[in-house]
Amino acid sequence: MTERLTCDVVVVGAGMVGAACALYAARAGLSVVVVDRGPVAGGTTGAGEGNLLVSDKEPGPELELALFSQRLWAELAAEPGLGAAFEYEAKGGLVVASAPEGLAALESFAAGQRAAGVEAVTVTEQQLPDLEPHLAPASAGGVYYPQDAQVMPTLAAAHVVRASGARLLTGRTVTEVLRSPDGAVRGVRTNRGDVHSPAVVNAAGTWGGDLAALAGVTLPVLPRRGFVLVTEPLPPLVRHKVYAADYVADVASDSAALQTSPVVEGTAAGPVLIGASRERVGFDRSFSLPVVRALAAGATALFPFLERVRAMRTYVGFRPYMPDHLPAIGPDPRVPGLFHACGHEGAGIGLATGTGQLIAQAIGGGTPDLDLKPFRPDRFDAYEDEDEGNTT
Numbered sequence: 001m002t003e004r005l006t007c008d009v010v011v012v013g014a015g016m017v018g019a020a021c022a023l024y025a026a027r028a029g030l031s032v033v034v035v036d037r038g039p040v041a042g043g044t045t046g047a048g049e050g051n052l053l054v055s056d057k058e059p060g061p062e063l064e065l066a067l068f069s070q071r072l073w074a075e076l077a078a079e080p081g082l083g084a085a086f087e088y089e090a091k092g093g094l095v096v097a098s099a100p101e102g103l104a105a106l107e108s109f110a111a112g113q114r115a116a117g118v119e120a121v122t123v124t125e126q127q128l129p130d131l132e133p134h135l136a137p138a139s140a141g142g143v144y145y146p147q148d149a150q151v152m153p154t155l156a157a158a159h160v161v162r163a164s165g166a167r168l169l170t171g172r173t174v175t176e177v178l179r180s181p182d183g184a185v186r187g188v189r190t191n192r193g194d195v196h197s198p199a200v201v202n203a204a205g206t207w208g209g210d211l212a213a214l215a216g217v218t219l220p221v222l223p224r225r226g227f228v229l230v231t232e233p234l235p236p237l238v239r240h241k242v243y244a245a246d247y248v249a250d251v252a253s254d255s256a257a258l259q260t261s262p263v264v265e266g267t268a269a270g271p272v273l274i275g276a277s278r279e280r281v282g283f284d285r286s287f288s289l290p291v292v293r294a295l296a297a298g299a300t301a302l303f304p305f306l307e308r309v310r311a312m313r314t315y316v317g318f319r320p321y322m323p324d325h326l327p328a329i330g331p332d333p334r335v336p337g338l339f340h341a342c343g344h345e346g347a348g349i350g351l352a353t354g355t356g357q358l359i360a361q362a363i364g365g366g367t368p369d370l371d372l373k374p375f376r377p378d379r380f381d382a383y384e385d386e387d388e389g390n391t392t
Helices: 016-027 061-078 100-115 153-164 205-214 246-252 289-302 304-308 345-364 381-389
Strands: 003-006 009-012 032-036 093-097 121-124 141-145 167-170 174-179 185-190 193-196 200-202 222-231 241-244 259-266 272-278 311-321 328-331 338-342
Touching (some): 016 200, 016 345, 093 100, 100 141, 200 205, 205 222, 205 311, 241 289, 259 289, 311 345, 328 345, 338 345
Parallel strands (some): 009 032, 093 241, 200 338
Antiparallel strands (some): 093 141, 259 272
16 A cells, blocks of 8 residues: 655654754744654664764864754753653763873864864863873873763654654665656655655665756765674763763774774763774675674773773664765755755764754755755765766
């Protein structure tokens, strides 16, 4: 049996970004349908740590989006029942340097962030135990970021979709982006019927390039694999999100090779989450013992007590990587009615609220709260045309 549904907006993707797009579009008075081939948070969102970070972002468009998103996350968390439901924790982040020269580099990075509106507090070696009593004593100091926060990502996506009131269609694979004779979007075709709409939001995450291709355009989204190691439930021994200084460089790297840098954080439920690894190996989900060993070694270097803690499981996910490390957000000038909200790499949870608000504003024809030019979905076309012109 097939269905023909009519709505103002169809959002493809029921991860955190898609959920936020649905919420803010609905709150702007639009009728919304969310379509996903799997369950809510069945892709990258379900394999994430739930980080809402400003600490790892240099001044520029992504940091502006992160600060905007942080404010919106705090507003959602203050709504009765919502913040508690998705385990919002405004616990702050701590970036640690192992040597004095590393601390100097951290402080230089933080100075630029402060000028852009980030709260960043330099922490001396003697002050570190006040923030993290179980941290390895060899650390030279660090920078504390009070604005960093965390949510439980699967719960956040589920509760935000529910709060939106959108119609949710799971188990529906989009097979075509429907277009009128003049090329404008008029909905999507799925394996279980058509959803008719004058606006389609591509919130398909790592598979955003595939959905863009169905609409006849190119979006260079690539999967960047990462593992997370999960410990047994523990008392609150890790108070903040704590990571080593080289994590920031790994986030910004263009390398396809394996990179690991220690990231450790507790959760409201008790287990400690340990990351982070990055590598571009396509959609290979194979377990990698060397990666997991590297994560464990990095984590125990930061927190020696973890040597005595049991690891309960690991999981793997794929960050939606874009060549310039900026997501695609906003209308696609190549296809009227097509809007993109994907390519956030590992920052999708934190940037979801701002992305959703900007998409809702763009669909409604209003002036977005942030300049969308840096996030233009067609910004790579010029490079592709140049490459084609140089071909002999």
